[in-house]
Amino acid sequence: MSEPKQLHLTAFMRPVSLHTGAWRYPGSYPDANFNLKHITSFIQKLEAAKFDAFFMADHLAVLNMPVEALKRSHTVTSFEPFTLLSALSQVTDKIGLAATASTTYDEPYHIARRFASLDHLSDGRAAWNIVTTGNPESAKNFGLDEHVEHSERYKRAREFYDVVTGLWDSFADDAFIRDRESGVYFDPEKLHVLNHKGDELKVKGPLNIARPVQGWPVIVQAGQSEPGRQLAAETAEVVFCSPRDLDAAKALYADIKGRTKAAGRDPNHLKILPAALIVIGDTVEDAKNKRLKLDTFVHYDSAIASLSIALGSDATGFDPDKPLPADIPETNSSKTSRLGVIQLAEKDKLTVRQLAQRLGGYSGLAFVGTPETVAEELEKWLAEDAADGFTVTFPFLPQGLDDVAERLIPELQRRGIFRKDYEGTTLREHLGLPRPKNQFFG
Amino acid sequence: MSEPKQLHLTAFMRPVSLHTGAWRYPGSYPDANFNLKHITSFIQKLEAAKFDAFFMADHLAVLNMPVEALKRSHTVTSFEPFTLLSALSQVTDKIGLAATASTTYDEPYHIARRFASLDHLSDGRAAWNIVTTGNPESAKNFGLDEHVEHSERYKRAREFYDVVTGLWDSFADDAFIRDRESGVYFDPEKLHVLNHKGDELKVKGPLNIARPVQGWPVIVQAGQSEPGRQLAAETAEVVFCSPRDLDAAKALYADIKGRTKAAGRDPNHLKILPAALIVIGDTVEDAKNKRLKLDTFVHYDSAIASLSIALGSDATGFDPDKPLPADIPETNSSKTSRLGVIQLAEKDKLTVRQLAQRLGGYSGLAFVGTPETVAEELEKWLAEDAADGFTVTFPFLPQGLDDVAERLIPELQRRGIFRKDYEGTTLREHLGLPRPKNQFFG
Structure with missing residues (x-):
């Protein structure tokens, strides 16, 4: 008898709740989005609950809403993802650290370098959520008058991915000899100069950092559009999506897994984790x-x-x-x-x-009920190939997170569909993903 | 009787030693440049010794040298500064964290945001070493065939500084009300939209992060050329320079302090810290x-x-x-x-x-001797207005750092020219620098 399929859970943490009213909920922390002590306690609870990863969304501008709405938003001040996740790497040991980074308004050399650095600092826990940046206000913070057009953003994203993964492979895993006797620090035969010249990007390389612990940080993709699905099938290892219901999720799951196979990849090496708000109560009525x-x-x-x-x-x-x-x-x-x-x-x-x-408030997929009814729903989604797990959003902090960590997780463990301890040390190991071979040094 | 002028000391930490042979020295750590455990122990020793700041140099490319020389260089793999310093912010409490960031190959919105985030994560310990990037190889990693010309780099740097400091002032210090009752998160009267349109840069703003704890992170400038000196006089709070000897240092000190005064600033609010290798021995002969x-x-x-x-x-x-x-x-x-x-x-x-x-190896300014002879020299430089302190480079790690922390520092303290404990909590307080007023909300 084989072990049942296992759930993978990431915690979607920006804003600290996606729900815009959460900061006003009784008992919540109004400044939680921008208070390192609170965020540290959240990630430590998520690690104790054996979550796969802590997932930081990001924006490159204050959200474009009228000031009367903006003044009510807890999103206006947030930590920048790389600085925050690097800090959190030092107060945790095992949980993955997923950062959102834009291919439209940043440079592949910077992105490759920062993720490699985060992966080394965290001993192999970094993931890159590739986004093309949807907020048109961002363009105005980067010298442009108009937002870059959708298909152009995806064209650049695809090439950007090739450059970043190529830069990560600049050094073979065993390039660094550090032989005191001969004075040779690394083997120059194990250094690859990328020399990329494409339609969108020109990057020479090599990267000035050793190959990441995980080979490549885990690739996360959040788009759901046609070019988004195709980019995911070709590149993603985790897909974060927003199906409305079980049927939509099954269709999306089958489509993306099919595209992945068609792209010549093992569909098991792409995990589909729909975003879901989880609200736990003593009864279903209480949760509602x-x-x-x-x-x-x-x-x-x-x-x-x-x-x-x-x-x-x-x-x-x-x-x-x-x-x-x-x-x-x-x-x-x-x-x-x-x-x-x-x-x-x-x-x-x-x-x-x-x-x-x-x-x-929050209009996406939601599971609202007791630990038992919610666990049953999650198990159904898993069994019926609608999901490999979930990108969990909490309704309010800290109580909504505590409810999931302390009440839902034990029920999932009892059913045998969620780990009782981490199986390995890297995020790839948590997710059951292979470590990519170096494309230049096989 | 007034207290004698006080030394300020920062530790220049990339590569872990500037000396190219240091990784081969007996007892050194060959991988120290890229080993977080070692770097953590170094910064904790520097904090125990009450150093003002830990200073990360940076390069945006592998250094341009022939492969026969490159293969002997421990500089080829290093952590990226923002990720490293953010991690180190969680294993230290007081020491300043200075990161090098380029105005030529990055965007002011990103730079403003990352420094603001690091300043918040570290409770007010961030500093920005403004560089225009001297290594011509960098251009090729950012889509260009040729390095940006020197005067053009400085023109952009000056405007870049205005944009970054303008973005840091996006919110008044007391903008965030977080009033649960009324549902108002911040006072929109205390939000400033920069709308910068200059010769080099166009950036709308506002920044999506609260004003830094220090108002602005401390501004460090490393150039010594004519435009570099002028940029320093107009913008820098710490100057990092490389005079050959005492006379050259006095001339440079007088020139930069004079330009600072001419620029309408208080010369005491710019600290000149020449770079110096410090080698300590039991006797002068032993040190040599x-x-x-x-x-x-x-x-x-x-x-x-x-x-x-x-x-x-x-x-x-x-x-x-x-x-x-x-x-x-x-x-x-x-x-x-x-x-x-x-x-x-x-x-x-x-x-x-x-x-x-x-x-x-290293041919710049060096102080080589016993704790007493070196302390005497540093005191002379301080007293004769050649320096306000030093940007210290260690000959080899960990011993060269331990010698300074455990033998030289107590001698400087005994002479009353170096602190026995931190006077405050922020880097500005360590350096005796004022907290800048918000230019839009006085």
């Missing part, structure tokens, strides 16, 4: 009430701003008590997001106000 | 022998190349175990350098081999 209470902390101004961002169009002129207008234009900023919002409004027959409030 | 022994670890091929360049004549035919020939021709290219080398050989009675290895 917690979520309802949480939603009451979302201000309508923020809610309507969230709707505008998700649609890529200004929603402030819409009639709040009518359905969403039919003629919302497709824009450059976020195709997948716009379509999801329109589908959600239709499916649940929501007015603009209801839709805005839903989006202003 | 340590240095000679250290030089023997420089490979003769690299050493003789350095000597040829410095003399402007091919030195490969000289007898390595004899003094320098008397008839070395004067060439157009290197009059000053040739004369300096000839004087050094005479003063220290060096053979051709020893001279070559000195130049190939």
Whole structure:
């Protein structure tokens, strides 16, 4: 009898709750997003609960919302991911450290170097969440007037990935001899100069840092659009996605795993972890009430701003008590997001106000119930090939995280679908991913 | 009676020793440049010795030298400064953390954000060593064929500084209210949008992080050229320079302090810290022998190349175990350098081999002697307005660092010119520098 398929869990930690009202929830830490002591205690609890990784989202601008909404947002001040995760590497031993980094507004030499450095500092726990940066305000912080167009961003991302992984392979794993006697520090035969010259990028190399502990840090991909899925199939080892429900998740899972196989890769070497809000209560009713209470902390101004961002169009002129207008234009900023919002409004027959409030809080996939009912749902998703695990979002901190760590995790362990201890020391080992061979020194 | 002028000491830590032969010295750690456990023990010793700061140099490329020399260099693999210093912020409490960051090959939004994040993570201990990047190989790692020209680099650096400091002032110090009751997270009147549009840079802002603990991280400047001195006078709070001797140091000190005053700043708010190798022995002779022994670890091929360049004549035919020939021709290219080398050989009675290895190892300012003789020299430099302190380089690790921390520092304390404990908690407090006012919210 083989062991049942195992869940993989990462904790999605920016803002500290994705739910915009969370900082106002009784008992929460209003400054948790920007308080290192709190974040340290969160990651240490997640490590005690044997989570695969701590996952930092990121933005390269203050979110583009009207000031009346912005002033209510706990996202306006956050730590930068590399500095935060490097600090956290010193107060943890095993949990993975996933950082979001943009291929649109950064340079591959910098990105390759920072992830290699984080991987060495953490003894092999780094992961790169490759994003092309959806927020159009970012362009204005990097010398541009207009956001880089969607397909152009993905073209650069694909080439950027080749350059970064090529730079990681600059030195063979055994290049450094450090022979005091002969005075030879490394074997120059084991140094590869990349000399990349492509349509988008020109990078000579080599990187000035040894090959990462994991060979390559784990590659995470968050897109769900057509080019996003294809990029994931070709490059990703973890996919972070947002299916609406079980059927959508199964379809997405089959599609991405199929593309992965078609790209010549082992589908088991790509883990699909849908994002999910998990709310635990003493009863299902109690959990639902917690979520309802949480939603009451979302201000309508923020809610309507969230709707505008998700649609890529200004929603402030819409009639709040009518359905969403039919003629919302497709824009450059976020195709997948716009379509999801329109589908959600239709499916649940929501007015603009209801839709805005839903989006202003948290509108994605949610599991709301007791430890037993939630564990049962997660097990079903796992068994039915809808997911290899989840990218978990907590409703409010610290209580929402404690509920998952102390009540849900033991139930998952009892069912034999989640580890009781880490099997190895690197994030690749936690995720059951192979260490890539060096493409130049096999 | 007023207290004597106090020394400020930073430890220049990349490569772990600047001396190219240090990794071969008996008892040294050959991998110290890339071993977090060793670096952690070094910074903790420096903090126990009350150093002002731990200072990370940086390069954006593998150094451009022939492969026969490169293979002997411990500089080829190093941690990236922001990730390393963020990690070190969690294993120290007081010592400053200075990172080198380039204005030529990075973006001001990224740089402003990372330093602000490091300053928050370390409770106010960050410093930015502004460099324009001298290594022409760097350009090729960032899409360019040719290095950016010197005056163009300095023009961008000056504007870059304005943008970064402007971004740090995006929020007033008291912007974050986090009022649960009203749901207001920050006061939008206390948010400033920079909207910078200059000759070199266009950056909208605001930065998505609260104002740094120190207001602005401490500004360090390392140039010695004409535009470098002027940039320092206008912007720097710490200057890192390389005068040959006491007279040159006094002239440089007077020049930069004068320019600072001319720029409308208080000269006391700019600290001049010449770089110096410090070698401690039981006797002066013992210290000199340590240095000679250290030089023997420089490979003769690299050493003789350095000597040829410095003399402007091919030195490969000289007898390595004899003094320098008397008839070395004067060439157009290197009059000053040739004369300096000839004087050094005479003063220290060096053979051709020893001279070559000195130049190939570390040829800058050095204090070599007992704790008493070295302390006396440092005190003289301080008293005669040649320096406000030093950017210390250790000859080999860990012993060379231990000698300074455990033998020289107590002697400096006994003379009343170095602190016995930190006066405050931030790097600005260690250096006696004021916290800058927010330029937009006074």
